[in-house]
Amino acid sequence: MSSPNEPTIVIIGGVAGGASAATRARRCNENARILLYEKDEHVSFANCGLPYYIGEEIQDREKLLVGKESLFRDRFNIEVFSRHQVISIDRESKTVEVRNLETGVIHTEPYDKVILSPGASPFLPPLDGTDSRNVFSLRNLNDADRIKEYIETEGVKNAVMVGAGFIGLEMVEQLHEIGIGVSLVELADQVLGPLDSEMAAFVEEDLQNHGVHLYLNDSIDSLLVEEGKVGSVRLKTGAEIKTDLVLFGIGVRPTTQLAQDAGLEIGPMGGIRVDEYMRTSDPDIYAVGDAVEYPHGLLDHPMRVALGGPANRAGRIAGEHAVTGKSHPFTPVLGTAIVRVFGKTAGMTGLSEKVAAKEGIPHRSIYVAAGDHAGYYPGAEEMVLKLTYDPESAKVLGAQIVGGNGVDKRIDVIATNLHYGGTVHDLAGLDLAYAPPFGSAKDPVHLAGFVAQNDLDGSSPVLATDADWRGRTVVDIRTSKEFDSGHLP
Numbered sequence: 001m002s003s004p005n006e007p008t009i010v011i012i013g014g015v016a017g018g019a020s021a022a023t024r025a026r027r028c029n030e031n032a033r034i035l036l037y038e039k040d041e042h043v044s045f046a047n048c049g050l051p052y053y054i055g056e057e058i059q060d061r062e063k064l065l066v067g068k069e070s071l072f073r074d075r076f077n078i079e080v081f082s083r084h085q086v087i088s089i090d091r092e093s094k095t096v097e098v099r100n101l102e103t104g105v106i107h108t109e110p111y112d113k114v115i116l117s118p119g120a121s122p123f124l125p126p127l128d129g130t131d132s133r134n135v136f137s138l139r140n141l142n143d144a145d146r147i148k149e150y151i152e153t154e155g156v157k158n159a160v161m162v163g164a165g166f167i168g169l170e171m172v173e174q175l176h177e178i179g180i181g182v183s184l185v186e187l188a189d190q191v192l193g194p195l196d197s198e199m200a201a202f203v204e205e206d207l208q209n210h211g212v213h214l215y216l217n218d219s220i221d222s223l224l225v226e227e228g229k230v231g232s233v234r235l236k237t238g239a240e241i242k243t244d245l246v247l248f249g250i251g252v253r254p255t256t257q258l259a260q261d262a263g264l265e266i267g268p269m270g271g272i273r274v275d276e277y278m279r280t281s282d283p284d285i286y287a288v289g290d291a292v293e294y295p296h297g298l299l300d301h302p303m304r305v306a307l308g309g310p311a312n313r314a315g316r317i318a319g320e321h322a323v324t325g326k327s328h329p330f331t332p333v334l335g336t337a338i339v340r341v342f343g344k345t346a347g348m349t350g351l352s353e354k355v356a357a358k359e360g361i362p363h364r365s366i367y368v369a370a371g372d373h374a375g376y377y378p379g380a381e382e383m384v385l386k387l388t389y390d391p392e393s394a395k396v397l398g399a400q401i402v403g404g405n406g407v408d409k410r411i412d413v414i415a416t417n418l419h420y421g422g423t424v425h426d427l428a429g430l431d432l433a434y435a436p437p438f439g440s441a442k443d444p445v446h447l448a449g450f451v452a453q454n455d456l457d458g459s460s461p462v463l464a465t466d467a468d469w470r471g472r473t474v475v476d477i478r479t480s481k482e483f484d485s486g487h488l489p
């Protein structure tokens with residue numbers, strides 16, 4: 001056992017959570033011995049930027065290496081060991097066993113505190129041919145290097161992307177931008193599962209407008225391999241797609257085996273259970289990142305959120321608490337996320353309507369279509385905003401926005417409102433910055449608040465999308481121009 005003022009902190013895994021924990025621990029304690037073990041070659045890299053590196057939007061590979069070993073050693077006095085894997089934790093003796101993946105040598109290291117940041121592993125379906133040399137998943141910089149090299153050396157013309165989540169759609173966009181024809185296969189009946197289906201439809205339309213072949217409600221039945229490469233994929237519906245490259249992005253599984261072997265508690269969602277200071281069921285072992293279950297700000301159960309923001313914040317808390325015994329608690333997540341797909345940006349925060357319904361939470365939803373800035377100022381782009389709220393308390397439950405410019409700042413405003421338990425009345429009354437190049441006097445956020453207020457007080461109620469339309473007649477009283485821009489069939 002080390003001196004209380006000079007604890008030994010062993011951090012298992014780098015990238016976002018582990019690297020943040022290491023640097024925060026050093027800033028909070030100059031005397032601690034901090035060891036960071038990472039099984040891969042790169043200790044910390046910008047994994048969210050990998051699709052843009054493959055698509056050459058980011059051309060300098062070095063810029064993705066946000067935390068090189070030399071930075072941790074020279075600036076932070078952290079002992080860094082890449083290509084080293086912690087294979088066991090002995091909680092009784094407070095030691096870890098570490099294998100050098102280059103030499104195979106195993107050594108034992110004592111600890112006062114451990115911070116786990118093992119991440120998550122891409123899920124691959126149990127199909128023959130997934131080991132073919134043109135089948136990939138994207139999780140780290142080495143994966144990106146291999147994909148990029150294969151595209152450049154093999155003259156890839158067509159690709160199949162399996163999975164229409166965030167990474168899947170980013171990869172579709174980037175492959176298209178470098179001249180590769182893309183077919184997108186998704187098991188669900190929509191892209192971007194966190195969105196409600198009618199909001200996802202805007203993204204689907206844009207994908208098809210850019211020539212992406214969209215296969216929804218479908219999945220891979222078999223990979224047809226020729227000379228070590230997949231030449232085509234056969235779908236469950238019988239369709240066969242010729243391809244030069246297959247990329248899987250159908251989700252990740254939390255890497256929890258080390259934690260389970262150490263007897264740490266696993267939560268109901270399959271991730272490592274932690275408290276508000278990121279402590280596991282063993283108070284001397286912390287966990288952060290994609291392998292963890294985070295508390296949710298609107299639900300009574302935790303969620304796994306594989307996003308860089310929560311991982312970095314959790315790492316900061318764990319690093320500080322491990323060396324000082326105190327820190328600010330972790331703020332529950334809301335699932336705030338954003339993705340760009342060609343000309344559209346989709347942002348979301350809080351609960352979708354389908355999640356609210358599944359959880360049995362009373363809710364109402366309204367829609368607003370508005371420009372990102374004043375219509376008379378050149379370049380205004382429309383966005384569609386869906387707001388979901390509690391009809392009793394008027395509290396905001398969630399929002400989804402799909403559009404062009406300005407989606408990011410509106411979703412962040414609503415996420416902030418959600419964080420503080422705000423209502424639709426708060427949205428209607430926000431004092432937001434306004435000038436014609438940046439917004440409107442009545443911002444889309446204000447309009448969402450206004451429409452929700454009208455719905456709540458009954459002055460202009462919104463007809464629910466799941467209402468019984470039998471025996472009803474819809475009369476469209478808009479102008480001809482408005483009708484031509486879009487109408488019911």
